[in-house]
Amino acid sequence: MRRTVFPHKLLPWLLLAPQLAITLIFFYWPAAQAFRQSVLREDPFGLSSTFVGLANFRKVLNDPAYLNALQVTVIFSVLVAFFAMAIALFLAVQVEKIIRGKGFYRTLMIWPYAVAPAIAGMLWLFMFNPSFGTLAWPLRQMGINWNPLLDGDQAMALVVAAATWKQISYNFLFFVAGLQAIPKSLLEAAAIDGATKRRAFWTIVFPLLTPTTFFLLVVNTVYALFDTFGIIHAVTSGGPGKATETLVYKVYNDGFVNLIMGDSAAQSVILMVIVIALTAFQFRFIEKRVHYG
Amino acid sequence: MKTVKLVVAGLVALPVAAQAQTEISWWHAMTGANSEVVEKMAADFNASQSDYVVKPVFKGTYPETLNAGIAAFRAGQAPDIIQVFDVGTGVMMGAQGAIKPVAEVLTEAGYTFDKSAYLPGIVGYYSSPSGEMLSFPYNSSSPILYYNKDIFEKAGLDVDNPPKTWAEVWAAARQIKSSGAATCGYTSTWLTWIHTENFAAWNNVSWASNENGLAGTPELAVDGPLFVKHFQEMADLAKEGVFVYGGRTSEAKQNFTSGECGILTESSGGLGDIVKAGINYGIGQLPYDDTAEGAPQNTVPGGASLWVMGGKSDEVYKGVGAFFNYLSQTEVQQFLHEQSGYLPVTMAAYEATKASGFYETNPAREVPITQMMGKEPTENSKGVRAPNLPQIRDILNEEFEKMLAGQQTAQEALTAAATRGNAAIREATGG
Numbered sequence: 113m114r115r116t117v118f119p120h121k122l123l124p125w126l127l128l129a130p131q132l133a134i135t136l137i138f139f140y141w142p143a144a145q146a147f148r149q150s151v152l153r154e155d156p157f158g159l160s161s162t163f164v165g166l167a168n169f170r171k172v173l174n175d176p177a178y179l180n181a182l183q184v185t186v187i188f189s190v191l192v193a194f195f196a197m198a199i200a201l202f203l204a205v206q207v208e209k210i211i212r213g214k215g216f217y218r219t220l221m222i223w224p225y226a227v228a229p230a231i232a233g234m235l236w237l238f239m240f241n242p243s244f245g246t247l248a249w250p251l252r253q254m255g256i257n258w259n260p261l262l263d264g265d266q267a268m269a270l271v272v273a274a275a276t277w278k279q280i281s282y283n284f285l286f287f288v289a290g291l292q293a294i295p296k297s298l299l300e301a302a303a304i305d306g307a308t309k310r311r312a313f314w315t316i317v318f319p320l321l322t323p324t325t326f327f328l329l330v331v332n333t334v335y336a337l338f339d340t341f342g343i344i345h346a347v348t349s350g351g352p353g354k355a356t357e358t359l360v361y362k363v364y365n366d367g368f369v370n371l372i373m374g375d376s377a378a379q380s381v382i383l384m385v386i387v388i389a390l391t392a393f394q395f396r397f398i399e400k401r402v403h404y405g
Numbered sequence: 406m407k408t409v410k411l412v413v414a415g416l417v418a419l420p421v422a423a424q425a426q427t428e429i430s431w432w433h434a435m436t437g438a439n440s441e442v443v444e445k446m447a448a449d450f451n452a453s454q455s456d457y458v459v460k461p462v463f464k465g466t467y468p469e470t471l472n473a474g475i476a477a478f479r480a481g482q483a484p485d486i487i488q489v490f491d492v493g494t495g496v497m498m499g500a501q502g503a504i505k506p507v508a509e510v511l512t513e514a515g516y517t518f519d520k521s522a523y524l525p526g527i528v529g530y531y532s533s534p535s536g537e538m539l540s541f542p543y544n545s546s547s548p549i550l551y552y553n554k555d556i557f558e559k560a561g562l563d564v565d566n567p568p569k570t571w572a573e574v575w576a577a578a579r580q581i582k583s584s585g586a587a588t589c590g591y592t593s594t595w596l597t598w599i600h601t602e603n604f605a606a607w608n609n610v611s612w613a614s615n616e617n618g619l620a621g622t623p624e625l626a627v628d629g630p631l632f633v634k635h636f637q638e639m640a641d642l643a644k645e646g647v648f649v650y651g652g653r654t655s656e657a658k659q660n661f662t663s664g665e666c667g668i669l670t671e672s673s674g675g676l677g678d679i680v681k682a683g684i685n686y687g688i689g690q691l692p693y694d695d696t697a698e699g700a701p702q703n704t705v706p707g708g709a710s711l712w713v714m715g716g717k718s719d720e721v722y723k724g725v726g727a728f729f730n731y732l733s734q735t736e737v738q739q740f741l742h743e744q745s746g747y748l749p750v751t752m753a754a755y756e757a758t759k760a761s762g763f764y765e766t767n768p769a770r771e772v773p774i775t776q777m778m779g780k781e782p783t784e785n786s787k788g789v790r791a792p793n794l795p796q797i798r799d800i801l802n803e804e805f806e807k808m809l810a811g812q813q814t815a816q817e818a819l820t821a822a823a824t825r826g827n828a829a830i831r832e833a834t835g836g
Contacts, residue, residue: 153835157500158479243651243659261650262810351653352806368472370796371496372833 143384149377156371168378177354178362178379185358188272189336195276196332197325200283205313207284208291218288225281229339233346236274260348264355267348271356274347275340282335283328290324291317330394334387359383429724430484431461434470434709438677439544439745446741450731457724459486467709468795471496474714478503483714485721486728488543490709492798494531495618495790497712498539505713505722507531507729508538513719514726522733522751526777527706530788534620540710541729544747546674547704547773548599550574550689553587556667557687560586567668567689574668574692575638575647581667582647589649589666591642592657596805597798598707599670599691601627604635606705606786607776608697618790622834625826627801628819631697636808636815643809650809653802672707673773676746688769690776704776705788708747748774793833797826 150168154161172178207217224232239247242259251258260267294317302312318325341360344350350357350365357365363383367376435443440463447459464470467490474487489497497504511518520528520538527542550567557564560581568574578590593599605612610631613623642648649666651657661669662682670691671679679686693701713725731737738754741747743763749755755774758764764771780786791797801822808818 155499156475156496157503159500159502243649243656243665244663259650261652262806264810349653351803352810353803353812365799369468369799370793371475372793372796 146377146380146384149373150381151374152377153374156373164374168374169382172375172378172382177357180354181357181359181362184268184354184356185337185360188268188275188340188356188358189333191268191272192275192279192336192340193329193332195272196279196335197283197328199276200280200328201287201321201325203280204284204287204291205317207288218284221284222281224278225285227278229278229342230346232274232278233271233343236270236277236343237347240270260352262352264352267352267356271340271344271347274343275336278343279332279335283332286324286328287321290321294320326397327394330390334390337390338383338387359386426456426458427720427724429457429459429486429721429728431459431486431488431711432464432470432474432484433461433488434464434467434490435488435544436463439747442741442745446732446737449737450728453731454727457727459724459728467493478714483716485714485717485725487712487714488709489540489712491530491707491788492794494540494710495792495794498533498790499792503715504539505715505717506533506537506539507541507711507713510713510722510726511729514723514730516726516730522753524748524750524752524755524774524778526703526782526787527748527750529619529782530706531710540712541732542706542750543709543711543732544674544741544745545706545708545710545750546672546747547706547777548595548603548670548691549673549769549772549776550691551661551669551671551679552687552689553661553664553667554685554687556581556587556664560584560667564687567687568692569689570695571635571638571692572695575642578642578647578668579645582645587665587667588646589660590647591668592649592651592660592666593670594651594655594657594672594675595707596653597801598672600635600639601632601801602789603691603704604632604694605789606782607691607702608694608700609702609783609785610697611785612789613791616784616787619787623789623791623830625797625823625830627826628816628823631694632819633816634696635694636805636819640808640811640815644811650806653798673748673770674708674746676769688772690772701776701779702786703778703780703782704773705786706748706777742770746770748777791830791833793829796829796833800825800829 151163151165152161153164153168203221207214207221210217227235237245239245240251240258240260242248242261248258257263258266260270298316298320299312302316307315337358338360340358341364344356344358344361345364348356350361359379360383363376363379366372366379431443431447433440433443443461447461451458462484464473470487471489471493474483474489477483483503508518508520518538520536523538523542524545527545528538531540531542532538552567554564557577560577561584562577562580568577574591581587581590602612604610605617605627608631610629611617611626613625613627615621615623617623639648643650649657649660651660655671655675657666657669658671658675658678660666661671662679662684664684690701691704711729713722733751735751735753735757738749738751739757739761742749742754742758749758759771804813804818804822804825807813808815813821
């Protein structure tokens, strides 16, 4: 194969320039600012600032509230990723079985993905707020002491449900595509050998879906970690107590509500390290496994 | 050659003519009816003279407006006037160099600034420890008690006499629940503002050392015996289901307007929504603790004030001075008070509203003023201030939520809140 060579040295750079500019302005520049802030101690207005080295990081990592946020984040992310994927896979498999109106069901399933996180949060809040929630009342009538304003576990359940509901569509789309790529001949061969539907699913379909599943696992974890801020902000604001305060929410709260810029910047640098590690992991792992099947 | 010069002169002169009016930007956080009041104030001022144009810009909620102002200041793009809520007062006061005291703006603009013309409770709150007025009190409110007359009637309570003390509130709330008149007896918005900051002032107990932080760095005293007693009573009521928690800010208003709860403590500024809900409501003054000596003392103002940012031109400051002078006029204040439910900030406006007979037809509208002005403030009742009050409120709310969920007693909650709060204050002051 012949390599395409541009006659000009300038043209490729010119073509790349818009994307490079966007990356520089919206990623590298803020990231550099975060690094700078994370080693400074500043008043909210930036009138005085002192270099404190790694003191902000030391403080953040020794803060019990930060460890609590870390724990909340892990629980939240695992629950959201697991339920969002399990429910989406179940729905994708069920939709495959439908003979008529497949497209109609698929379209309906994809709808929630178009809803902005903050709005998804508000929807769930309107359904389950103990004072004005339309579904909170029947819950109480059933004898459930429903009060996510004070019960941390219920609050967690509520944000997990809202975050999961929003992500199911995305996962559904990928699972449907993954299922369609599985050769029908394999399933027919299994049927001829007398395998039950259930057995065929676990021994043929599920293993062949692993690249999709793995990709979704990483995407969902990143989603639960970073994209759920709007939902948490709208539904619980991190409360009650600190029961639903995730790492991202704490960055916001410390920086923009409590105006402790140094701590907040240090936390966002730690988050940046986490997301870089996760992405690197994703690329190495997926590139190794992407060619089978 | 001559014509060229003339044309050049004309070109230079044109923009000058267009800039003859100095623009003054005003960032605010008012929504709904209150934002219409803001627009009208600015429009009326602009029509009243031709040198300055005040441009109000809506910047979101109170915290969002404050953050936008701070971010803009850091980028060298600060507005001329910014509305900052009570809780952000300490943050602004800590920013010397970023702001210009209002008293200075007014005197430099050639107005005689007479502090005694303003309501003492309000002016005290927005002044520096040395007594200089730092920001212009625009909208001030005070917490009061609302009760549902229909629920009171059903529960067999006195419809014309709302409970005056907390003990009476608890008794009435229990009666509402046990009689089946409503599922919830009592609820409250803003637990930190009403049940710690105002509770301290109204019952004349210390919220924090150094005059609640007005005279220096505060050391929280919210774990004092009266607070512990009060919050344990609330925790017990929550356990019985008589007190229902609505949330950290004004969510509990919903529990009242929906008819779920019979009694509510809320800001006087929340009146509009309660009127709109169309329930048969009554108003009483904020309850006090009858075991506290000298109670009721006076309540402290909430709401927001207008801050002038530093580093602007003399022309802008002159305009801001003229605008604030306009806002202090009696008719303007009277309009603001009657339209928005916020308190008038000058004595003259209060007297004029009184003389107009407004309070005779709307007696409840005077309650927040009389309870704030009833007595000369003590060192416990001039207001509270901390460099990081938003954070302190968060800490208190977190501990209250754990207490109301039954995970800890009032003593444990308040001790933890004081310890954590004091650590946060030390951190914020760099100690």
